[in-house]
Amino acid sequence: MGRRVTMADVAREANVSLMTVSRVVNRKEGISEPTAQRVREVIERLGYRPSGIARSLATRRTGTLGLVVPDNANSFFSVLARGAEHVAYQEGYSIFLCNTEEETDRELAVLQSLEDKEVDGIILCSSRLGKDELRGAVAHLPFTVLVNRRLDDEGIGSVMIDDEHSGQTATQHLLKAGHRAIGLLAGPLNSYSGQRRARGYHTVMQAANLEPDLGWIVNCPPKVEGGMQAAHKLLATHPEVTALVCYNDLVAVGALKACAQMGLSVPGDVAVVGHDDIELAELVTPALTTCRVARYEIGSQAVQLLLEHISGCQTGCEEMVFRPELIVRASAP
Amino acid sequence: MGRRVTMADVAREANVSLMTVSRVVNRKEGISEPTAQRVREVIERLGYRPSGIARSLATRRTGTLGLVVPDNANSFFSVLARGAEHVAYQEGYSIFLCNTEEETDRELAVLQSLEDKEVDGIILCSSRLGKDELRGAVAHLPFTVLVNRRLDDEGIGSVMIDDEHSGQTATQHLLKAGHRAIGLLAGPLNSYSGQRRARGYHTVMQAANLEPDLGWIVNCPPKVEGGMQAAHKLLATHPEVTALVCYNDLVAVGALKACAQMGLSVPGDVAVVGHDDIELAELVTPALTTCRVARYEIGSQAVQLLLEHISGCQTGCEEMVFRPELIVRASAP
DNA sequence: CTGTTAGCGCCTTCAC
DNA sequence: GTGAAGGCGCTAACAG
Numbered sequence: 001m002g003r004r005v006t007m008a009d010v011a012r013e014a015n016v017s018l019m020t021v022s023r024v025v026n027r028k029e030g031i032s033e034p035t036a037q038r039v040r041e042v043i044e045r046l047g048y049r050p051s052g053i054a055r056s057l058a059t060r061r062t063g064t065l066g067l068v069v070p071d072n073a074n075s076f077f078s079v080l081a082r083g084a085e086h087v088a089y090q091e092g093y094s095i096f097l098c099n100t101e102e103e104t105d106r107e108l109a110v111l112q113s114l115e116d117k118e119v120d121g122i123i124l125c126s127s128r129l130g131k132d133e134l135r136g137a138v139a140h141l142p143f144t145v146l147v148n149r150r151l152d153d154e155g156i157g158s159v160m161i162d163d164e165h166s167g168q169t170a171t172q173h174l175l176k177a178g179h180r181a182i183g184l185l186a187g188p189l190n191s192y193s194g195q196r197r198a199r200g201y202h203t204v205m206q207a208a209n210l211e212p213d214l215g216w217i218v219n220c221p222p223k224v225e226g227g228m229q230a231a232h233k234l235l236a237t238h239p240e241v242t243a244l245v246c247y248n249d250l251v252a253v254g255a256l257k258a259c260a261q262m263g264l265s266v267p268g269d270v271a272v273v274g275h276d277d278i279e280l281a282e283l284v285t286p287a288l289t290t291c292r293v294a295r296y297e298i299g300s301q302a303v304q305l306l307l308e309h310i311s312g313c314q315t316g317c318e319e320m321v322f323r324p325e326l327i328v329r330a331s332a333p
Numbered sequence: 334m335g336r337r338v339t340m341a342d343v344a345r346e347a348n349v350s351l352m353t354v355s356r357v358v359n360r361k362e363g364i365s366e367p368t369a370q371r372v373r374e375v376i377e378r379l380g381y382r383p384s385g386i387a388r389s390l391a392t393r394r395t396g397t398l399g400l401v402v403p404d405n406a407n408s409f410f411s412v413l414a415r416g417a418e419h420v421a422y423q424e425g426y427s428i429f430l431c432n433t434e435e436e437t438d439r440e441l442a443v444l445q446s447l448e449d450k451e452v453d454g455i456i457l458c459s460s461r462l463g464k465d466e467l468r469g470a471v472a473h474l475p476f477t478v479l480v481n482r483r484l485d486d487e488g489i490g491s492v493m494i495d496d497e498h499s500g501q502t503a504t505q506h507l508l509k510a511g512h513r514a515i516g517l518l519a520g521p522l523n524s525y526s527g528q529r530r531a532r533g534y535h536t537v538m539q540a541a542n543l544e545p546d547l548g549w550i551v552n553c554p555p556k557v558e559g560g561m562q563a564a565h566k567l568l569a570t571h572p573e574v575t576a577l578v579c580y581n582d583l584v585a586v587g588a589l590k591a592c593a594q595m596g597l598s599v600p601g602d603v604a605v606v607g608h609d610d611i612e613l614a615e616l617v618t619p620a621l622t623t624c625r626v627a628r629y630e631i632g633s634q635a636v637q638l639l640l641e642h643i644s645g646c647q648t649g650c651e652e653m654v655f656r657p658e659l660i661v662r663a664s665a666p
Numbered sequence: 667c668t669g670t671t672a673g674c675g676c677c678t679t680c681a682c
Numbered sequence: 683g684t685g686a687a688g689g690c691g692c693t694a695a696c697a698g
């Protein structure tokens with residue numbers, strides 16, 4: 001494995017100084033065309049490629065971003081990642097993708113490793129960290145964008161989903177369809193978005209003078225399996241329930257499965273509303289009524305926000321809110 | 334933004350040399366316990382964190398890998414990425430995730446950028462590059478693992494899916510069920526795996542003395558939409574076809590939709606077999622019969638292979654083959 | 667327009 | 683056990 005071609009090699013071969021080569025490589029002006037031509041020719045001939053590492057050390061910029069998600073296998077985050085990568089690529093940045101598996105230890109570990117890698121910024125999705133832990137973890141980063149989490153600190157932007165509104169919209173939709181006993185498959189207990197959606201649910205129920213039974217609300221892991229078990233439990237113990245507001249589409253699909261197993265028809269016996277509108281939603285039977293979240297755009301806007309701050313051209317915008325849109329399909333017409 | 338704490342700061346504060354600090358940080362032996370203790374204490378107090386960049390420049394190792402996929406929003410690759418990241422994380426590596434969008438220009442561009450970032454290795458999925466282009470693109474990388482592509486070069490490993498076998502298995506399954514007019518929704522024309530699956534299909538058909546009509550084979554983009562249109566076209570012009578072998582599950586779901594639109598029952602009028610067994614497969618109606626590909630394992634094994642070579646402990650294994658398993662569900666019993 | 671001088675923060679190789 | 687010098691490959695800040 002021959003020694004790497006360095007800038008010094010090019011400089012020597014072209015009879016110029018390091019700086020001249022550097023200027024040509026970085027397309028800075030102030031180089032005569034003939035010289036530039038010659039340098040370029042040598043670069044080509046020697047197959048020289050600048051070392052990103054060395055450049056990063058000198059400039060203190062790496063051209064990399066960190067994207068931290070709970071689980072890239074979850075379609076919500078894989079699409080978000082896609083949107084993020086799209087903008088990053090356009091702007092010449094690369095993205096480190098990290099999964100936390102919903103574990104706070106691992107979240108801290110990946111944030112640490114991203115800091116060690118000296119990324120220029122971080123996008124952190126659905127952090128499970130407490131306020132102070134979170135603050136400490138991102139304190140040394142140049143800039144951070146939180147997805148669906150807020151922290152009123154300098155240098156920390158947010159891209160929010162209006163979860164409370166989703167919770168309200170979903171519940172209202174069922175109310176209008178005549179449902180009274182509406183259950184809530186609330187997702188993980190420590191999920192902030194879950195808490196906000198639950199608040200929306202409660203607001204609407206109260207406004208309608210309905211007091212949800214404690215048993216109507218069940219927490220569960222945000223997966224198909226989790227939704228299935230939770231729905232099973234809820235519907236078995238509370239047969240009066242005729243509708244379910246679900247934490248996300250995976251949970252809703254789980255509910256669909258549970259209903260099928262219990263011989264309950266959807267939406268005949270039980271109406272189901274999901275959240276997110278992942279691909280799955282319109283492909284299952286019955287197709288899911290759900291709150292569509294612009295996952296791709298959230299990813300791309302988060303990067304946009306991050307890059308604006310990195311490049312210093314403050315737009316003043318530190319927060320951005322996405323409001324989900326109710327998509328009515330067969331599971332809750 | 335205060336100046337970063339450096340090794341020199343720690344050294345000064347602890348009254349030792351840079352080297353001593355370095356040794357403590359890297360847990361090298363040859364440091365007396367009291368000194369080490371003192372250094373650690375200062376590191377803690379000052380909040381010192383080693384600079385990954387500087388270390389990389391000195392060691393020529395970055396502790397990063399590149400993962401190149403066509404589209405992370407595609408569940409096949411998002412799960413593969415998950416598996417890859419899992420092993421990488423365990424071994425202390427970070428992963429750059431890059432999407433090519435199936436464009437060769439972009440594939441070359443991201444490979445270039447990964448080289449510039451000096452990743453320690455690359456995993457490249459379903460490259461659309463020609464043999465020589467590919468060879469050139471990965472020539473300067475320490476080691477590369479190709480997913481579902483082979484290149485008999487030094488320093489290039491492969492994790493293959495036995496696509497030909499899948500094509501055979503799927504076709505055979507339909508043949509055994511009594512189908513004779515079996516169509517093929519073959520995916521993108523330039524997909525190597527598509528070509529191999531098609532070969533498997535042809536082999537089995539020939540062995541059964543069946544000559545597929547040219548119109549029974551239609552290429553399409555590997556998405557739901559693509560499968561739907563292709564199935565529409567195929568079934569409209571060739572009503573004699575009673576079964577479809579599909580490039581992947583998304584295409585198969587598209588076929589399901591087309592059948593529904595055309596008033597054809599599945600599997601009654603048309604049997605459908607997918608490929609990959611993504612989550613979707615068992616959740617659509619009817620549930621898809623499909624060839625399960627161990628996506629997560631492919632990702633994790635690819636990284637394993639990569640890391641073995643990087644760390645030099647050659648196991649001799651440069652290639653690994655995954656054979657898909659037929660999962661029989663309702664769409665083709 | 668081009669070159670020189672200093673680092674960026676750490677590790678390797680040798681001395682002591 | 684510990685330290686001093688030199689270098690990894692590049693760029694910023696000044697000269698000329």
